Amino acid sequence: MPKKQLYEMHLDFLRSHDKEIFDAIQSEKKRQMEGIELIPSENLVSQAVLEAMGSVATNKYSEGYPGKRYYGGNDVIDIIENLAIERCRRLFNAQHVNVQPLSGSPANMAAYYATMNVGDTFMGLKLTEGGHLTHGHPVNFSGKLYKCVQYGVDKETETLDYDAVKRQAMEVKPKLILSGYTAYPRAIDFKAFREICDSVGAICTADIAHIAGLCAAGVHENPVPYFDVVTTTTHKTLRGPRGAVIMCKQEFAEKIDKAVFPGLQGGPHEHIIAAKAVAFGEALKPDFKEYAKQIVKNARALAEALMSSGLRLVSGGTDTHLMLVDVFKSKNLTGKQAEHALELAGIYCNKNTIPFDTRTPWDPSGVRIGTPVLTTRGMREKDMKEVGGFIVKALDNANDEAKLAKIKSEVKEFCAGFPFYK
Numbered sequence: 516m517p518k519k520q521l522y523e524m525h526l527d528f529l530r531s532h533d534k535e536i537f538d539a540i541q542s543e544k545k546r547q548m549e550g551i552e553l554i555p556s557e558n559l560v561s562q563a564v565l566e567a568m569g570s571v572a573t574n575k576y577s578e579g580y581p582g583k584r585y586y587g588g589n590d591v592i593d594i595i596e597n598l599a600i601e602r603c604r605r606l607f608n609a610q611h612v613n614v615q616p617l618s619g620s621p622a623n624m625a626a627y628y629a630t631m632n633v634g635d636t637f638m639g640l641k642l643t644e645g646g647h648l649t650h651g652h653p654v655n656f657s658g659k660l661y662k663c664v665q666y667g668v669d670k671e672t673e674t675l676d677y678d679a680v681k682r683q684a685m686e687v688k689p690k691l692i693l694s695g696y697t698a699y700p701r702a703i704d705f706k707a708f709r710e711i712c713d714s715v716g717a718i719c720t721a722d723i724a725h726i727a728g729l730c731a732a733g734v735h736e737n738p739v740p741y742f743d744v745v746t747t748t749t750h751k752t753l754r755g756p757r758g759a760v761i762m763c764k765q766e767f768a769e770k771i772d773k774a775v776f777p778g779l780q781g782g783p784h785e786h787i788i789a790a791k792a793v794a795f796g797e798a799l800k801p802d803f804k805e806y807a808k809q810i811v812k813n814a815r816a817l818a819e820a821l822m823s824s825g826l827r828l829v830s831g832g833t834d835t836h837l838m839l840v841d842v843f844k845s846k847n848l849t850g851k852q853a854e855h856a857l858e859l860a861g862i863y864c865n866k867n868t869i870p871f872d873t874r875t876p877w878d879p880s881g882v883r884i885g886t887p888v889l890t891t892r893g894m895r896e897k898d899m900k901e902v903g904g905f906i907v908k909a910l911d912n913a914n915d916e917a918k919l920a921k922i923k924s925e926v927k928e929f930c931a932g933f934p935f936y937k
């Protein structure tokens with residue numbers, strides 16, 4: 516049966532069964548298709564990933580691991596989970612993979628739980644300079660249960676200064692150093708981090724959630740083969756279902772597995788693990804490499820378009836899928852105002868702090884944008900010029916709702932040229 520029919524049949528049943536949720540899902544699909552989605556941590560999954568997520572694998576309890584479960588009836592679930600593990604191992608050249616973490620934060624929690632004792636010291640990048648809450652922020656478990664000494668970026672270049680990180684590490688002598696970020700537009704020198712960790716005897720870890728698809732495709736350095744522990748979500752550039760995995764060297768395998776279950780989680784979400792397996796299978800195909808390359812080409816083209824219109828980008832551009840626009844300096848708009856104006860124009864991004872921000876995370880100086888979704892929809896460099904044009908026009912008319920509504924209808928027409936879920 517053609518894919519399109521299957522998808523519609525599935526929703527047709529939902530329509531008659533629960534009209535309110537059906538309508539809400541249809542509205543969300545319409546929003547996704549009619550707008551320019553620039554949130555760099557989002558993507559559009561394939562029909563196959565959607566179908567695996569919506570499958571009967573959700574019905575099963577399978578606490579434990581393949582071949583060693585606490586419930587009967589797991590022979591088929593074992594096939595699914597082993598396929599996910601094996602494909603992920605091949606994709607990242609990993610020694611050991613745990614595919615059960617429910618999402619990025621629980622994966623990071625398990626990685627710390629497996630490698631540190633409560634009260635131990637680790638180093639992660641500050642949230643305001645590109646890190647994540649789980650990288651040691653004081654309001655998060657990672658900053659409460661562990662002593663986190665955070666590193667930052669260089670004030671001048673707004674990029675990592677690896678010598679400065681090394682000096683700090685020599686002083687702090689952390690048990691673990693975490694690299695990999697959520698709002699850092701430049702390539703990460705993972706080899707430098709490995710050297711820093713070796714020089715101070717720290718466990719070398721990374722959270723590659725944002726760049727996982729780029730790492731898998733060889734478009735960004737892949738730290739998995741030579742780092743001790745690497746976590747990633749599966750739903751960002753990797754274009755899989757919402758979830759996470761942990762990859763590690765064999766010597767950490769038992770500790771990681773025990774930290775995930777029974778340490779922190781109960782029954783794994785096997786429908787999501789099935790969808791992870793599908794996504795890893797897709798990412799192993801040659802066209803995923805092309806996709807990942809195109810994400811970066813598109814990001815560069817979009818960065819050029821924005822900078823040539825006078826917008827300031829943190830660090831002066833991007834090497835990855837994302838960029839940070841300093842809307843406060845460029846357009847005298849706060850991040851919150853810019854996010855709102857863009858949303859009224861059918862363009863979705865998120866407000867974000869920029870390095871050395873003088874404003875607050877709730878209303879910072881920047882917005883964060885990226886190209887994974889647009890690239891999935893088939894857009895290319897020339898389309899990024901148009902996208903850049905829409906962004907600039909919306910920011911220039913941030914206080915004019917009528918103009919923003921007009922831009923929204925232009926955006927809708929533009930997006931109709933790149934259908935995805937038909």
Ligand code: DSN
Nearest residue numbers: 556619647697698724
């Ligand atoms: N919330 C994710 C992001 O948007 O980057 C990180 O977990």
